[in-house]
Amino acid sequence: xxxxxxxxxxxxxxxxxxxxxxxxGRAVHTRFPPEPNGYLxxxxxxxxxINFTTAEKYGGLCNLRFDDTNPTREDVEYVDxxxxxxxxxxxxxxxxxxxxxxxxxxxxxxxxDFIRKGLAYVDDLSADEMRTMRGxxxxxxxxxxxxxxxxxENLGLFRRMxxxxxxxxxxxLRARIDMASGNLxxxxxxxxxIKKDTHHRTGDDWCIYPMYDFAxxxxxxxxxxTHSLCSLEYEDHRPLYDWVVNHADLEDRPRQIEFARLNLxxxxxxxxxxxxxxxxxxVDGWDDPRMPTLRGLRRRGYTPASIRTFCDRxxxxxxxxxxxxxxxxxxxxEDLNASANRVMAVLRPVKLVVENYPxxxxxxxxxxxxxxxxxxxxxxxxxxxxxxxxAEDFSEEPPKGxxxxxxxxxxxxxxxxxxxxxxxxRDGAGRVVEVRCTYDPATKGGDTPDGRKVKGTIHxxxxxxxxxxxxxxxxxxxxxxxxxxxxDRDYKELLNPDSLEVLPDCKCxxxxxxxxxxAAYQFLRLGYFCVDNRVSxxxxxxxxxxxxxxxxxxGARS
RNA sequence: UGGGAUGUAGCCAAGGGGUAAGGCACGGGACUUUGACUCCCGCACUCGCAGGUUCGAAUCCUGCCGUCCCAGCCA
Numbered sequence: 001x002x003x004x005x006x007x008x009x010x011x012x013x014x015x016x017x018x019x020x021x022x023x024x025g026r027a028v029h030t031r032f033p034p035e036p037n038g039y040l041x042x043x044x045x046x047x048x049x050i051n052f053t054t055a056e057k058y059g060g061l062c063n064l065r066f067d068d069t070n071p072t073r074e075d076v077e078y079v080d081x082x083x084x085x086x087x088x089x090x091x092x093x094x095x096x097x098x099x100x101x102x103x104x105x106x107x108x109x110x111x112x113d114f115i116r117k118g119l120a121y122v123d124d125l126s127a128d129e130m131r132t133m134r135g136x137x138x139x140x141x142x143x144x145x146x147x148x149x150x151x152x153e154n155l156g157l158f159r160r161m162x163x164x165x166x167x168x169x170x171x172x173l174r175a176r177i178d179m180a181s182g183n184l185x186x187x188x189x190x191x192x193x194i195k196k197d198t199h200h201r202t203g204d205d206w207c208i209y210p211m212y213d214f215a216x217x218x219x220x221x222x223x224x225x226t227h228s229l230c231s232l233e234y235e236d237h238r239p240l241y242d243w244v245v246n247h248a249d250l251e252d253r254p255r256q257i258e259f260a261r262l263n264l265x266x267x268x269x270x271x272x273x274x275x276x277x278x279x280x281x282x283v284d285g286w287d288d289p290r291m292p293t294l295r296g297l298r299r300r301g302y303t304p305a306s307i308r309t310f311c312d313r314x315x316x317x318x319x320x321x322x323x324x325x326x327x328x329x330x331x332x333x334e335d336l337n338a339s340a341n342r343v344m345a346v347l348r349p350v351k352l353v354v355e356n357y358p359x360x361x362x363x364x365x366x367x368x369x370x371x372x373x374x375x376x377x378x379x380x381x382x383x384x385x386x387x388x389x390x391a392e393d394f395s396e397e398p399p400k401g402x403x404x405x406x407x408x409x410x411x412x413x414x415x416x417x418x419x420x421x422x423x424x425x426r427d428g429a430g431r432v433v434e435v436r437c438t439y440d441p442a443t444k445g446g447d448t449p450d451g452r453k454v455k456g457t458i459h460x461x462x463x464x465x466x467x468x469x470x471x472x473x474x475x476x477x478x479x480x481x482x483x484x485x486x487x488d489r490d491y492k493e494l495l496n497p498d499s500l501e502v503l504p505d506c507k508c509x510x511x512x513x514x515x516x517x518x519a520a521y522q523f524l525r526l527g528y529f530c531v532d533n534r535v536s537x538x539x540x541x542x543x544x545x546x547x548x549x550x551x552x553x554x555g556a557r558s
Numbered sequence: 559u560g561g562g563a564u565g566u567a568g569c570c571a572a573g574g575g576g577u578a579a580g581g582c583a584c585g586g587g588a589c590u591u592u593g594a595c596u597c598c599c600g601c602a603c604u605c606g607c608a609g610g611u612u613c614g615a616a617u618c619c620u621g622c623c624g625u626c627c628c629a630g631c632c633a
Contacts, residue, residue, distance in 0.1 A: 005572075005580090035633055070632065127631055134629055138560045141629090172631050182561035184629050193631035212633050236562055236628050258563090260626095265569080313581065315571050317564095320626050324569045327582045337595060372595070403593080412591055446591045457591050481569095525592045552593040 007316040009050070009257055013058060013227060022255060028060030029226045032086070033067040033100075033216070036078035036200070038271040039286045040085045041293045042307065042328070046262040049311035051229055052091045063223055064093040067100045069215045071199035079200075085294040090304045100219050101201045107210045107218050108162070110248050111173060111192060115154045119247055120191055121147055122157035123174045130172075133179075134187050140180035141187045147176065161194055164207045168194045175214070177243065185240050189213055213237055217244040220254040228254045231261040232318060262314070263322040266476035267292045268483050268491055282495060283477070287534065289544050290477040290499050300474065301520055301530030301546025302328075306335040322482055329547045336520060336528040336546070341369040341376055344414065344459040345508040345523040345543075347471055349388040351434045352405075352460065354419060357385040362462075365445060367415045370522075379511050383416050386463040388507040390525075393458045394435045396424060401555040403455040405435060411456040414524060418443035418454050459524040466507040469541035471529065473501040506543075514538040525549065 016023040030051040034044065055062040064086065068074045083097075114120040123146045125133065135141035149157075161171050173192035181187055191214040196207050210218075220228045228241075235258045245253045263269060268277075269292060277283045277291070286293050289300035297307065310331040314323050344367075362384045369376040394405040405411050405421045412418050417439040425434040442449055446457070479496040480486065486494060512521075517533035527548035536542035 007571095033633090037633085067633070073632075130631080131629070136560085136629060140560085169631070174631095184561075186561095187629085190631050195631085209631095211631075216633085232563075233627055234633090238562090260564095313570085315581095317571070319564060319571090321570065324582065327570070330582060333594090342592080371592085401593090414591060416591095418591095448591095454591080456593080459592075522592085522594085525594070527594095549592075549594050554593090 005315070008318070009054060009227075009229060009259060009316055010057065012255075012257055013054070016226070016255065017058070023226045026226055028055055028058040029063070029224055030055045030060065030229055031063040031065050031220065031223060031225050033065045033219075034082050035067045035070070035073075036075060036082060037070075037073045038078060038275060039293045039295060040082055041269060041274065041291075042264060042297065043262040043269045043292070045089060045294060045307050046311045046314070047229070047231070048086055048089060048091060049308055050259065050316060053312070054227070054229065060226070061096065062091070062093060063096040063098055063225070065098040065100060065219060065223065067212070067216065067219070068199070068201065069100050069209050069212065071195055071197040071209065074200055076200045081295070088294065088298060088304055089307060098219075098223060099201055100215055101199060103215075103219055103222055104202060104206055104210075106222060107215055108208075110218055111210070111214070112155065112158065113249065114175070114191075114247065115158060115173075116151055117247065118151065118176065120173055120175050121149050121154050122161065123147075123172050123188075124170070125172075127169060130190075134184065135179070137184070143179050144174070144188065147188070158192075161192070161208050162206075164196075166194055168196060170194065173208075175240075175243070177240075183236055183239055185213065185237050186243075189240060213240050214244060217241045217254065217256075218248060218250070221245055221248065221250040221252045224252050225254045226252075228256040230256060230258055232258050232320070234258055258318065259316050260318055260320055262311075263320075263482070263484075264292060264328065265322055265325045265481040266478050266483075266496075267325070268478070270484075273491060276492070280492075282492065289472070289532075290474050292477075298518075299533050299544065301336075301528060301544055302332055303335050303339075303520075306332040309335065325476065332547050333528065333550070336522065338372050339370075340520050340522045340528055342367075342371070342524050343509055343512060343521045344381065344461055345469070345471070345506060345512065345526070345529075346388040346390050346459065346461050346466075347473075347503050347506050347523075347526065348391040349461075349505065349507045350391040350394060350432060351463065352387045352389045352394075352419075353434055353436050354385050354387070354417075354439050355422065355436055356438045359385050361385065362464075365415045381415060381509055381511070382462045382465045383413075384462045384464055387413070387460045388463055388466060389435065389458060389460050391432070394421070394424065394432065396432070399555040401553070404458055405437070405456070409456070410454050411458055412443070412446050412454045413439075413460050414457050415446055416444075416460070417441070417446065418448060459526075461507045461509050463507075465510045467510055467513045467541065469506045469508050469512070469543055471503045471506045471543045471545065472532070473503065473545045475499045475501075508541070512541065515541060520546065522549070 032051045052062045172190045174188045177186045179187045287295035287299045364380045366378045398406040410420045419437040419439045422436045427433045483491040483494045517531040520530040528546040529543040532542040
């Protein structure tokens with residue numbers, strides 16, 4: 001991959017590393033901190049890439065840390081999936097796999113320490129009362145009547161919370177900061193709440209769990225993180241992050257820097273919405289090829305390299321942005337163009353009969369696998385009198401500029417012969433059931449020894465040698481660029497009804513027989529396709545179109 | 559005058575006093591046994607707006623406008 005360009009985070013880091021800087025003489029250390037409550041998507045890929053490549057750029061390390069401080073919404077099911085997806089992307093955290101829950105005791109001890117320093121107190125207010133007393137965006141909040149309990153009383157109450165003497169909601173540990181702050185996060189935020197759910201790692205060891213704002217900075221500090229890179233919505237939390245880090249007796253004081261999260265046109269990125277699409281059966285699971293999840297992209301045929309290149313090239317800034325999906329597709333085409341072998345497959349077959357080719361005869365042609373990569377060698381493709389060609393490669397009354405098969409026109413059958421269309425046969429309903437042509441024996445291999453120009457070249461598959469396959473074509477999941485932006489319509493109403501098209505009767509050249517995932521090919525003139533990693537069988541092939549080829553034809557292509 | 563951010567092309571995004579990089583998309587052309595790839599060319603007289611400072615402003619100053627985030631015992 002090319003050298004990533006410098007962004008504002010790199011500049012901040014370089015300032016920190018410079019002599020006299022905040023982290024002068026230190027090695028950069030970052031972390032990717034997913035909450036194990038959902039599958040990773042392309043937006044996470046951006047964060048993963050930023051964290052891992054930034055550390056790498058400065059010779060540092062990046063940890064993988066599961067931020068699991070809420071037993072009611074997290075599950076091991078996601079832990080394995082997340083690790084697998086990050087590895088698939090190509091990143092390695094070596095032996096630095098951590099869990100926020102591993103620091104439970106340490107964080108608890110810090111909480112007691114905060115109580116002793118008068119920085120935290122136990123409150124009896126209900127969640128509703130707390131909300132009311134928090135004030136509004138424009139009005140200050142009011143102090144809780146329990147705000148000035150003694151250290152001894154607070155310590156006793158907090159220990160009883162830990163011991164299970166209270167029920168969820170009865171008590172909460174709060175930071176004592178400033179109920180009048182313009183920043184709502186500083187109005188005595190909750191630091192610990194009671195939860196009597198079983199945690200996926202610590203079981204029933206604890207019935208109190210720290211809040212993100214208290215736990216995260218401590219986790220970062222404990223791991224020696226220098227730069228805690230997160231998304232923009234945490235900007236308002238930075239004062240709290242710093243408050244925790246500055247009052248805790250820890251060596252390290254990590255620095256939080258925020259960047260804009262990724263949005264992509266034609267899809268949604270929130271965990272809640274993606275989950276809803278899955279649970280409502282609006283898509284075929286988390287790995288539906290139309291999903292922006294890493295599993296979905298993988299099944300669709302996206303390569304790790306294409307995703308990493310994409311993340312590198314979109315840049316990093318603090319501007320709310322929505323990247324055009326066409327750019328992601330471009331990165332995939334670029335990667336696959338260089339690596340995928342070419343092959344011929346007909347998606348919407350119509351019979352082509354070569355009238356002057358002997359019935360029963362078969363000959364084979366040599367076909368290059370990848371013109372971009374001659375070392376990939378050649379394969380053999382059989383030719384016979386009856387072939388399959390793409391229905392749209394024939395037109396009895398061609399639109400302007402059309403140079404494929406139409407009566408009287410010459411076209412080249414890729415790798416085989418130049419043929420001249422002589423007409424077609426229609427059924428009772430007027431549908432073209434057969435196209436007819438004659439071939440020129442002198443053009444064997446597709447050359448024109450007389451130097452004549454043949455503008456069109458089409459792909460084909462010998463009918464008697466064809467391998468059947470199902471091919472699935474995908475389009476944008478949503479029919480509008482930004483489904484989240486619509487205020488009057490629910491995003492589910494904006495789903496693109498044509499996002500999936502199944503073509504059950506496709507004809508492939510015989511070299512595709514037995515293909516297995518994760519094989520990827522360029523179907524000549526059509527696009528890049530991969531063997532579906534879930535439902536395809538060697539004798540019942542199913543291909544997914546990863547991305548189409550760009551189509552330069554400006555005419556009325558049906 | 560609640561707090562915090564942010565406005566450079568249709569979409570990303572460099573540039574931080576010396577006269578607007580790059581990519582995607584789009585349009586045109588060359589090449590072509592893939593209407594692909596590749597290669598050329600075009601695509602912001604102007605950087606949200608208005609003033610000001612300066613020989614010179616996207617960059618500095620002032621004011622205004624737009625957009626996003628925050629009132630979970632979620633992360």
